[in-house]
Amino acid sequence: MPCKIDTLGKITRLLTGLMAEPPCVAALATVDAAGGSRVRMVVVRALALPQLEITISSDSRSDKIPQLIRSPFAEVCIWAEDQRIAVRLLAQWTIISGSQRAPQVARDLQAFWEAHSPRSRSIFAGAQPGGGYRPPRRRTPVRGSIESYPMNFAMLCGRILEIDAVELHRDGQLRWHYFRRVGNAWDKRRINP
Numbered sequence: 001m002p003c004k005i006d007t008l009g010k011i012t013r014l015l016t017g018l019m020a021e022p023p024c025v026a027a028l029a030t031v032d033a034a035g036g037s038r039v040r041m042v043v044v045r046a047l048a049l050p051q052l053e054i055t056i057s058s059d060s061r062s063d064k065i066p067q068l069i070r071s072p073f074a075e076v077c078i079w080a081e082d083q084r085i086a087v088r089l090l091a092q093w094t095i096i097s098g099s100q101r102a103p104q105v106a107r108d109l110q111a112f113w114e115a116h117s118p119r120s121r122s123i124f125a126g127a128q129p130g131g132g133y134r135p136p137r138r139r140t141p142v143r144g145s146i147e148s149y150p151m152n153f154a155m156l157c158g159r160i161l162e163i164d165a166v167e168l169h170r171d172g173q174l175r176w177h178y179f180r181r182v183g184n185a186w187d188k189r190r191i192n193p
């Protein structure tokens with residue numbers, strides 16, 4: 001049976017195709033302070049497998065941020081519905097937030113902020129995520145007057161360490177596992193689904 005996940009080139013093309021038709025929605029899992037698992041949907045904003053980079057935006061006041069700071073090795077799972085393929089990416093996460101004022105950080109954050117739609121930017125005007133409901137303070141930003149990013153805007157930068165892909169077929173599943181070796185090459189194994 002033809003396999004769509006047996007080379008990194010194929011997985012890269014699959015993910016590039018998903019990113020070409022936004023939003024690329026994924027589940028991001030973290031570990032909370034009590035050691036419990038937490039999971040939520042996120043939009044993958046950038047994904048470059050050759051560069052081992054995955055980027056997500058979030059509110060720095062949300063629960064996932066301290067969880068990622070405490071346990072920075074966390075997985076993202078992407079489901080490609082039409083191809084019936086799940087790709088899990090284990091990454092080591094670094095949080096860059098609006099409260100960090102180094103010039104290069106500020107430039108990167110501003111560019112990332114401007115790549116968000118007005119609707120996405122307006123989400124950051126809301127009150128504390130997870131707190132009791134309060135209506136947003138500011139009106140929705142409009143294109144053409146992109147303000148600077150707010151302090152609670154955060155860029156979650158993941159360095160991809162491991163790739164695990166499962167392909168569903170009518171008559172069974174295929175699964176390949178890729179993990180990083182010392183150096184730049186990936187070690188690849190076919191494993192039981």
Ligand SMILES: Cc1cc2nc3c(=O)[nH]c(=O)nc-3n(C[C@H](O)[C@H](O)[C@H](O)COP(=O)(O)O)c2cc1C
Binds near residue numbers: 040057064
């Ligand atoms: C389709 C979808 C996409 C979402 N994308 C994001 C996102 O990119 N970043 C984010 O912080 N929350 C996103 N959310 C909201 C999260 O799922 C979650 O409710 C919120 O971030 C709070 O999570 P936390 O309390 O675990 O931090 C999205 C929700 C849905 C349903």
